[in-house]
Amino acid sequence: DAGVIQSPRHEVTEMGQEVTLRCKPISGHNSLFWYRQTMMRGLELLIYFNNNVPIDDSGMPEDRFSAKMPNASFSTLKIQPSEPRDSAVYFCASSPTGAMTEAFFGQGTRLTVV
Amino acid sequence: AQSVTQLGSHVSVSEGALVLLRCNYSSSVPPYLFWYVQYPNQGLQLLLKYTTGATLVKGINGFEAEFKKSETSFHLTKPSAHMSDAAEYFCAVRDSASKIIFGSGTRLSIRP
Numbered sequence A: 001d002a003g004v005i006q007s008p009r010h011e012v013t014e015m016g017q018e019v020t021l022r023c024k025p026i027s028g029h030n031s032l033f034w035y036r037q038t039m040m041r042g043l044e045l046l047i048y049f050n051n052n053v054p055i056d057d058s059g060m061p062e063d064r065f066s067a068k069m070p071n072a073s074f075s076t077l078k079i080q081p082s083e084p085r086d087s088a089v090y091f092c093a094s095s096p097t098g099a100m101t102e103a104f105f106g107q108g109t110r111l112t113v114v
Numbered sequence B: 001a002q003s004v005t006q007l008g009s010h011v012s013v014s015e016g017a018l019v020l021l022r023c024n025y026s027s028s029v030p031p032y033l034f035w036y037v038q039y040p041n042q043g044l045q046l047l048l049k050y051t052t053g054a055t056l057v058k059g060i061n062g063f064e065a066e067f068k069k070s071e072t073s074f075h076l077t078k079p080s081a082h083m084s085d086a087a088e089y090f091c092a093v094r095d096s097a098s099k100i101i102f103g104s105g106t107r108l109s110i111r112p
Helices: none
Strands: A005-007 A010-013 A019-024 A031-038 A042-050 A053-056 A065-071 A074-079 A088-095 A109-113 B003-007 B010-014 B019-026 B032-038 B044-050 B056-058 B064-068 B073-078 B087-094 B100-102 B106-111
Touching: A005 A088, A010 A019, A019 A088, A019 A109, A031 A074, A042 A065, A042 A074, A042 B100, A053 A065, A074 A088, B003 B087, B003 B100, B010 B019, B019 B032, B019 B087, B019 B106, B032 B064, B032 B073, B044 B056, B044 B064, B044 B073, B073 B087
Parallel strands: A010 A109, B010 B106
Antiparallel strands: A005 A019, A019 A074, A031 A042, A031 A088, A042 A053, A065 A074, A088 A109, B003 B019, B019 B073, B032 B044, B032 B087, B056 B064, B064 B073, B087 B100, B087 B106
């Protein structure tokens, strides 16, 4: 298996623009997580899906952020409008169903908003 | 709610010395605990995990961790550090709702 695939790997955008990050989870995995990593705040859980349904979005910073999972093999995280403070590395991770299982991480998308 | 605390944001040891990275958790239910490693510009990679059974868990690259319920700890150790161990290490707990919550991370540096 190719693992969790994220695109793009790097994104530079201007403040106010819309940004869409993409994730393809490992086939057969039922849970999908979006995390944001910054020096100041560490690794924050933004949203968590189970069987394509958002279970917990309490970590989404504000209404500018939205996430979707239209099917089991694809998820997006959208920021509209983007702001410089959104600059971070965004990770997508997936796991099989069950609390005993670990999450498998993608390589991340490094977002820079100028 | 579950939470994870990693003591020490930065640990520096000499090559060949013992590595000890500390992790304490809080959980109202039996926890499932994980250690991940992150090398620069990469995603997180699982080192080891505790679910049930033996409390001493062995992982990749010679690392191991011991689950101590009485101390609510899951410290990571390696008997002899290698230069290639320099990385950031994260402790994590999976809660009853199946969210995975990470600690703040510990950066491990290895001195020649």
